[in-house]
Amino acid sequence: DTAVSQTPKYLVTQMGNDKSIKCEQNLGHDTMYWYKQDSKKFLKIMFSYNNKELIINETVPNRFSPKSPDKAHLNLHINSLELGDSAVYFCASGPFNYNEQFFGPGTRLTVL
């Protein structure tokens, strides 16, 4: 059973398009996260939701919009994709009262 799953695993698209990445966790955690990892492996947090409520919103262009329909899902929608959005995007989850995070396998986004 996959604990944190993301779809799709790979996403290749043209500049200017809009795309979504879906994330689901079956661990019963309250908190979910989106991270961006660049080609140098630098990991940057983008958003965090606790029980469907946004609690972390780092400096991210407003073309990126997270949506949490329930506490097991956190989706990421990206409008007007740019070349610089090419990266691997990781979803993670964790219990709110504890600091450990469990990561999904990542979605490699390539913008052409």
Place this chain on the structure above:
Amino acid sequence: GDSVTQMEGPVTLSEEAFLTINCTYTATGYPSLFWYVQYPGEGLQLLLKATKADDKGSNKGFEATYRKETTSFHLEKGSVQVSDSAVYFCALSNAGNNRKLIWGLGTSLAVNP
């Protein structure tokens, strides 16, 4: 603000060599400290953790001791294997940061047979 500094890679070792990856931190209060590992093509996974000073985290032959006096959490393994080739991330979590992990830049390790 809180920060984590870890040694730059890449680190290249021969199988059975001793590994040390340095990690130091700056934080107020008493953070929890973590090492995560990212194998090629995969997401990060927790390797070990320590929640208070002098705690030693250990897993899969890796160890790290939370040293408050030197604000360090160095990762060590006595004998590395080819399968340990991965990127290793040091991280801290502090109360009041909204459960945000503060990450180091990652250290790439390549182990040659």
